[in-house]
Amino acid sequence: MNPSDRTASEVLGPLYLADVRERMCGLKSLGEGALTQLRDDDWHTVLSDDGNSAAVLIQHLHGNMHARWGALRSGYRPGTEGEPETRDRDAEFTDTQHTPAELWRRWHDGWAVYLGALDALTPEDLAAPLTIRGETHTVLQAAQRQVMHYSGHVYQLVLLVKTLRGGQWQTLSIARGGSAGFNAAMQARRG
Template sequence: MALKFTSSYIEDALAVFHQYKALGERAMQQVSDEQLFASLDDETNSIAIIVKHMVGNMRSRWTDFLTADGEKPSRNRDSEFVDPPATREALMREWDDGWAAVFGAIEPLTDADMGRTVTIRGEAHSVMQAINRQLAHYPQHVGQIVLLAKHYAGERWQTLSVARNKSAEFNRKVAAGEASQR
């Protein structure tokens, strides 16, 4: 995604969320269906479990964002770490639904809303703090997805950023207008 200069917090936050959604998708596209559901060991979550947890968080945090606590009584966080959707298609539908909740809550906001108060687990947050909380949380999990996908893809892995030992070439292309900086 090309960097767009903005001084709007909302516009920038949405761009970052879109960037991480796409990064996760590009990583998941590089693994087999079986690898989406594989765990490295008993203490490691599969990509599918990470997605299920993210979606549970997204639904809880962003549904009725301005009017209800971000930790909904109906959320069962522990259940997010077992029994993911059974197929890639079902998993990706969940992924898209979760992100739709994020974008649907943030897109109507304006920078004037940043000082409004919302609650998460009974604690007051400004809207900006609540968004920042998730801007830290979701990229952490997307990073886990990328690491697992890279592990599983092995030699088939197609880099999602600047390839190793290719920084000079990439910088030349950016300077020539042939590549995006982001």
């Protein structure tokens, strides 16, 4: 088949899945860059009375990733539910005082479920129905919903850790005043 004979959906589906996976792997790395800067006694610290600690955010991400994507790890099946009855979402927001090692395990386990499900999806699956809390979405809509959701929580982690570390924070992006140098280095790499 000539590539120009392919339909937009045949082209866009694989591109979308590859792009979402790449961006979410980058988001995972961003979160890990923040989490590695936590001291052992920081994992359960909140910034306000109703705030979430890093531990709680990880518990919630872990629970959400399993609930939304656990059934899709071996590919899409009709009737898939993205909110199993066994999930206790409210419990995810109670700090259970897990150790940093256990929190890291949950972090990696949740992301493995989510990224594994993305890997199992096919472009044809993107238009298929997926139910979350009784509301029907396409798999594409559910994926976009999670991109927003997970990004929000990872950026909460970054802000939390940056605030806790103060002047000892090591930036995860271009340092202040470093844009010109960064741009010059990028230009030099492109040759």
